[in-house]
Amino acid sequence: MSNSSIGTPEQLRDPNYTPPLYKAIPLGIQHVLAMFIANVTPAIIVAGAAGFGFGSNSPDFPELLYMIQMSMLFAGIATLFQTITLGPIGAGLPVVQGTSFAFLPVMIPLVAGKGVDGLAALYAGIFIGGIFHAILGMFIGKIRIALPPLVTGLVVTMIGLALVKVGIQYAAGGVPAIGTPEYGSALNWGAALVVIFVTLGLKFYAKGMLSVSAVLIGLIAGYIFALSTGMLTLSAIATSWDRAAAFALPMPFKYGFELSFAAIIGFCLMAFISAIETVGDVSGITKGGAGREATDKEISGATYADGLGTAIAGIFGGLPNTSFSQNVGLIAMTRIMSRHVVTIGAIFLIICGLIPKVGGVIRTIPIEVLGGGVIVMFGMVVAAGISMLSDVDWNRRNMVIFAIALSVGLGLQLEPGAVQHLPSTLKVLLTSGLLPAALIAIVLNLILPEELAAEATEEVSGGMAGHGKGTLPHND
Template structure:
């Protein structure tokens, strides 16, 4: 087993000792757990399913199960499918707006059927994505990664302050000193262990920070184990639980968002290799990641799961720990599959309060943005490129922060325009093609 002088595992095929790999894999799960199940809760609510009812619980279980399955597509792979990189898959927030609208007006049958078709089309993009890679030089991919990180940072702050959904942010406890004490304890412990210790404690710094925050939250009375007691031991899976019902409009909407998801995956794949190994992703890795993305979405939708995508916060873990081993993330995938099949295990993780997770993702989302900046350091900062950066970020983040600015656009277009990633990528690509190079 070969290691870099820094002791960091920079080869995806290297495997840390099991005593180190298991907590690192669990750390990947904890980092994405809340974000992975939240879209299912939102879409289930939009579809009118009872909160805590069996149908909603089923959707949450499928989110965990097929996030694990899709991650195995990425890390283990087969044939051309899979990047064979430490990329964690999870339920995508990018689809929430579209799917919530479709579920509310046409039902979950139409929404999930659109995901099956959209995922299949997304899978087919893998065969051509390498031929389109010239559209994504470091200037564009760096901007996409940076936009992803900057878009996610407010989510981290909302988690840290004690909520994510609007009704949670309106609660009196939102932003309380107790919430911030818990979140900041995670940040302080994670940073202290990362930079002032070595070995396993340094590599698992975020996980240990989350555990310390969890204990503090328990002492503050913020943890409830009631969901664990009420959860079942096993869950079954049902193909096409809501049937199959085709809608052209819903399919087009989901497919358009899938293109955005594919762009995000290109960015996450590039960020992973850059953060973990200091190199660019290969064409095969980009194509394999896209295949796995689309296949994971289609297979999940067959059994009632929402679309999957690469999770940027886990790119942050790779950057934070320097552990590039894909086998570490494979362990995380197996944990997710176990959580999906055994609800009690998932309930234990789900009992972790949002401020605890918020503290962890403040660091990780920030690392995603930093990875984007790292890619941009390869770009010559002349007037042309600075204008492209300025206009792209202004368009992408500006419309995301002020979504009512495009409230009269058609629903699908409005969703894409306010996604932060899509307008940033589109403007950056167009300007990079149209503006002449400076001499």
């Protein structure tokens, strides 16, 4: 489908332009396919951390199904806030919202092993964090100075590093299988590797929609592998389909509402990072699709919608939402700026979210197959963080900030017992690794002078002095 058959160059750059419906519908579904698996994956990971069973015969199956359902439903609703707008809420641009990976290092410790009992505090934190996130829309431009690429790149890298362990565990057979003979078997890794190789092949050797949907198609290939090797049976798929309802509405406060200081602080702090991510995505959309800078109104409206979408999701059992960067890339590739195309995709997501049978089918994806996709997705998060760090001027000051923040954040994540004597709230916040790293980087970036003495840096770096970006240490 060529762009000339959809509209004129001026029309394609106009967010208010509506392509013919028979062309707009597949374009909207294309946006959904690009983000679908990444959108439901956090719900599956949080459910697994809470201890919910993954089999269709598990007593926790309805809870897991509900979380997947809410991920689809509220991604669609939050996307509608962005495309249709509601007063000051929404960018009026083709911004696709979805469940955020960024909050996982905060959410996992909050629910770890607690089952349904851990969800009341989780969703209360999501709701309050969402309200705080929306308030950031009033002064989002003023806080950007506190979050340069050094800070945001470090945080995004830490998010990926905090999650890569999950991908390896899933590929080996999942957390419940740890210690069993099946854990890490050749069959388990075979399923994950099929996903990885198919994804890589399509990403680098295919074009258009095949490349954009590489992870989704890779998971389908892994699914077929699981069926062919007996890891998954048709009877299990049928059972999952039968146990899922044909239609269901969301329930407000389904898991209760419990105020937790750790949850509230964690979600509010992460709202800063998510807000800056959305600012970057909105700027990417306007630059890639229309060749212009985003306006203050668009940036603030996008932040309002981000927060409101998250707050409403928290009421009904959904997870925090943010703008999806893969869809920004899709707009840059297609050069189609129509917000109404994304509205169609949002409606498709909402329909899927109201039909639990869709979630039932998703739930039959073997954990090993999902692990292959997660390894790719979380690896890309790390790569995105490193890409952001490439914009940093690596002088001595920035090297010290990065070194201390990374050492403390990653160290606490790897050795949570180091803070075992602290109150439980502080333990949850610190052992995420992400929040202490972010806070240290933000504070040091604000208080340290622009350049540190060369001698001080060489003392702590073993003589390996830092150089500006794009340069290597000289060999004298």
